[in-house]
Structures are given as C-alpha cells and as structure tokens.
Amino acid sequence: MTDHGDDTRPRPGEAPPRPGAAVDTVQAPLDRASAVPLYHQLYLVILNQLEVGTWAVGEAISTEEELAERYDVSRTTIRQALQQLVWEGYLQRRHGRGTFVAEPKVHHGTDQPFGVTLYLRAQGMRPQWRLLGMAPMLAPRRVAEALRLHDGQVLEIRRLLLGDDEVIGFHTAYIPFPLAARLQASHLMEGNSFFHLESGLGLKLGESRRVIGAIAASETDAELLETEVDSPLLQIQRTTFSADGRPVEFLHALYRGGRSEYHLTSHAGGITADVQAAATPSQPRTAKKE
Incomplete structure (x- = not known):
C-alpha cells in the first residue's frame, strides 16, 4: 500500500466528484488536490456513514487497517479522523476491542422547568446518583464569592450522575452553614440538587445563574468520568x-463532552428585559432546574 499521509497532490487518473453528484461515500476517493487535509475529508466521509446508519449504535466500525487500505492513506491519517469523531461523541474507543458507534448524547438545558434527572428519564434512560462523599470545609474563594460568605464554612457534596449505569457527570455542590446542617445523606440519593434543596431543606427557590464552558479532563476527572485524559x-x-434572593448553593458540574450537550433558547424580546432587570432591582425569577 502506498502511504500518501496528508499529501494533497492529485493522483493519476483520479478526479474529485462533481458538485451535487451522487457518490458512494464508502468507496468515494479522497480529493488529494483539495486544500482540505485528508484526515478531515475522511472525517466527513465516516461522519456521513454514521448519519446514514452504515453501522448501528454499539457496533464496531471498520478497523484502522481496513480504512487505511480502503482509502489508501496512512494509519496516522485514520487515527486523526477517528479521534475527532471520538471527541465529538460519535465514536467510542474500547481498549483492545476497537472503535464503536457511541450512544446518542444526553442533552439538557434551561428550556424546561425540570432537572437533569428528568431529562434522562425523558430520553429513555434510568438515572442514578452515587454519593462519593460529603464533608464540611472552609469555602474556597470562588465558592465564598458566589455564596457571599466571609470566611464561612460550607458542606461539600460530591456525586456521580449515571444513566443506565454509565457515568454521565460529576457534581460538586457547596451549601452554606447553618443551612447545610439540616441536610441528610438520604436526600442526596434521589435526584438533582434542586430536589434536595426543595424537598430536603424546604426551600422555595428563585433564580439560578450559570457559567458554561469547556475544559480538558484532568487525570482525576478522567478516572471519575471513565474517559480519557x-x-x-x-x-x-x-x-x-x-x-428571597439569598444564594443557597454553588454547583460545579462536569459532563463528558462526547455524551452531553447543553441547549439554550434565546428570545430577542427577552434580551432588553434582562438588561433592564440587571439595572433595576426586581424580585428574583423562578429557577429553571438543572
């Protein structure tokens, strides 16, 4: 086999498909005259095969050797394309077994007034919570600022969220004392944090504020979430x-990027209202549950 790697030079007798022409995406040649890297072209080809159902969920896709032979590219090119699909949650690597089609992503957001537990149920999954630990501690600076504490103690609660026995997320919640003194471990096994704040502590909740981002998994995160560093x-x-406007919990949640997505709905008419609300004191809004 000739290893062309990411060489973009055209091969003799090979021409790219005409725009709009029907092609066999399994056997279609990669366009070596294109400025698009070969690994990305291969990524698009395999993505298309996944979308049309060439392989079923949970089924192993073609091996690296088979793909390299079929498309006449290096194993490095194959791995680059597959790794991108793994990062995006379409594929899942299983050590010593191969690469498999991943389960659909778990999604949640602020568009419905219920928590991530019910989002999982709505998607046909069985949610579970695993309590890793709970202990009093001096509030870290970021937590103290969010909860408006001055050298105050908080209860740190660490839990794993599972769906159908698969780890989906890792939650670390902080609740200030003396409020936290009323919380029992049994409250933490049945639902998301809104459940134990309302049912366990009898609170009436107002608004919640979120900061959403993306990070790379540390060794500890990877071990807990059963993913790669x-x-x-x-x-x-x-x-x-x-x-009544008191901060009652700060939550730091991590979800596997390949298995989770967060949906937000924006209304043009609400933007002005939010800006005005920020400038004018008003009553807290009802919390949308995580």
Whole structure:
C-alpha cells in the first residue's frame, strides 16, 4: 500500500466528484488536490456513514487497517479522523476491542422547568446518583464569592450522575452553614440538587445563574468520568438563589463532552428585559432546574 499521509497532490487518473453528484461515500476517493487535509475529508466521509446508519449504535466500525487500505492513506491519517469523531461523541474507543458507534448524547438545558434527572428519564434512560462523599470545609474563594460568605464554612457534596449505569457527570455542590446542617445523606440519593434543596431543606427557590464552558479532563476527572485524559468536558458553574434572593448553593458540574450537550433558547424580546432587570432591582425569577 502506498502511504500518501496528508499529501494533497492529485493522483493519476483520479478526479474529485462533481458538485451535487451522487457518490458512494464508502468507496468515494479522497480529493488529494483539495486544500482540505485528508484526515478531515475522511472525517466527513465516516461522519456521513454514521448519519446514514452504515453501522448501528454499539457496533464496531471498520478497523484502522481496513480504512487505511480502503482509502489508501496512512494509519496516522485514520487515527486523526477517528479521534475527532471520538471527541465529538460519535465514536467510542474500547481498549483492545476497537472503535464503536457511541450512544446518542444526553442533552439538557434551561428550556424546561425540570432537572437533569428528568431529562434522562425523558430520553429513555434510568438515572442514578452515587454519593462519593460529603464533608464540611472552609469555602474556597470562588465558592465564598458566589455564596457571599466571609470566611464561612460550607458542606461539600460530591456525586456521580449515571444513566443506565454509565457515568454521565460529576457534581460538586457547596451549601452554606447553618443551612447545610439540616441536610441528610438520604436526600442526596434521589435526584438533582434542586430536589434536595426543595424537598430536603424546604426551600422555595428563585433564580439560578450559570457559567458554561469547556475544559480538558484532568487525570482525576478522567478516572471519575471513565474517559480519557485531556478529552473535552462540558463545565457548568451554577449559583442558585432562594425566592428571597439569598444564594443557597454553588454547583460545579462536569459532563463528558462526547455524551452531553447543553441547549439554550434565546428570545430577542427577552434580551432588553434582562438588561433592564440587571439595572433595576426586581424580585428574583423562578429557577429553571438543572
């Protein structure tokens, strides 16, 4: 086999398909005259095969050797294309077994007034919470600022979120004392943090504020979330307020990027209202549950 790697020179007798022409995406040649790298072209070809159902969910795709032979490219090119699909959540690597079609992503957001537990149920999954630990501690600076504390103690709660026995997310929540003193471990096994704030502590909740970002998994994160080091994670930092405007919880949540996505809905008419609300004191809005 000739290894062309990412060489973009045209091959004798080979021409790219005409725009709009029907092609066999399994056997279609890569366009070596294109400025688009070969690995990205191959990524698009395999992505198309996944979207049309060439392989079923949970099924192993062609091996690296088979793909390299079929498209006459190097194993390095194959790995680049497959790794991109793994990062985006379309594929899943299983050590010693191969590369498999991943389950669809778990999605949640602020568009519905219920938590991530019910989002999982709505998607046909069985949610579970695994309590890793809870202990009092001096509030870290970021937590103290969010909860408006001055050298105050908080209860740190660490939990894993599972769907159908698969780890989906890792939550670390901080609740200030003396409020946290009323919380029992049994409250933490049944639902998301809104559940134990409302049912366990009897609070009436107001608004919540979120900061959403992406980070690379550390060794600790990767071990907890059963993913690879440096794989992308969805990060959500949320401060929840009671109906009378007191901050009652700070949550740091990490979700496997390949298995999670967060949906937001924006209304043009609401932007002005939000700006005015920020400038004018008003009553806290009802929390949308995470």
